[in-house]
Amino acid sequence: MNESTSTAARERLEALVGEWTMEAGPPGGPPWPGEARVTFEWLEGAPLLIERWHVDMPEAPDGIAVIGCDGMSDTYYQLYTDDRDVQRIYEMSLTDGVWKLWRDGEPFSQRFTGKFSEDGTTINGHWEIAEDGKTWETDFDLTYTKVR
Numbered sequence: 001m002n003e004s005t006s007t008a009a010r011e012r013l014e015a016l017v018g019e020w021t022m023e024a025g026p027p028g029g030p031p032w033p034g035e036a037r038v039t040f041e042w043l044e045g046a047p048l049l050i051e052r053w054h055v056d057m058p059e060a061p062d063g064i065a066v067i068g069c070d071g072m073s074d075t076y077y078q079l080y081t082d083d084r085d086v087q088r089i090y091e092m093s094l095t096d097g098v099w100k101l102w103r104d105g106e107p108f109s110q111r112f113t114g115k116f117s118e119d120g121t122t123i124n125g126h127w128e129i130a131e132d133g134k135t136w137e138t139d140f141d142l143t144y145t146k147v148r
Helices: 005-013
Strands: 017-024 036-042 047-057 061-070 076-082 087-095 098-103 109-117 122-130 139-147
Touching: 005 061, 005 087, 109 139
Parallel strands: none
Antiparallel strands: 017 036, 017 139, 036 047, 047 061, 061 076, 076 087, 087 098, 098 109, 109 122, 122 139
């Protein structure tokens, strides 16, 4: 295989691989009840990362996403679907210990920013929402803690 931008992009995704707990809550408030887990693993035989999550809270959806990158542009995409039958495509970046996801469109725009801890075992972040597509406000805080 020839060395390309995609090799480095795929290597950066290794930071996500594993099993994580998730703790979410309103901005600055206490965490919501229930346990939440997410796993990231490589799809066998392909340079795609599969994300699966389960949340023990009826209001929060379980789901799956596929993360991949454009082979030459170093640009990531996440194809998202959940048990509410919601499907979305997010653009994504993962550089210098900062993970970002974003999408503009109906019924609202969203973005996530998460920062990895120095040892890579925690990601502290938050989701933001813009119902009008312009005015951003924090939707909820989200912390990932690596289990294995």
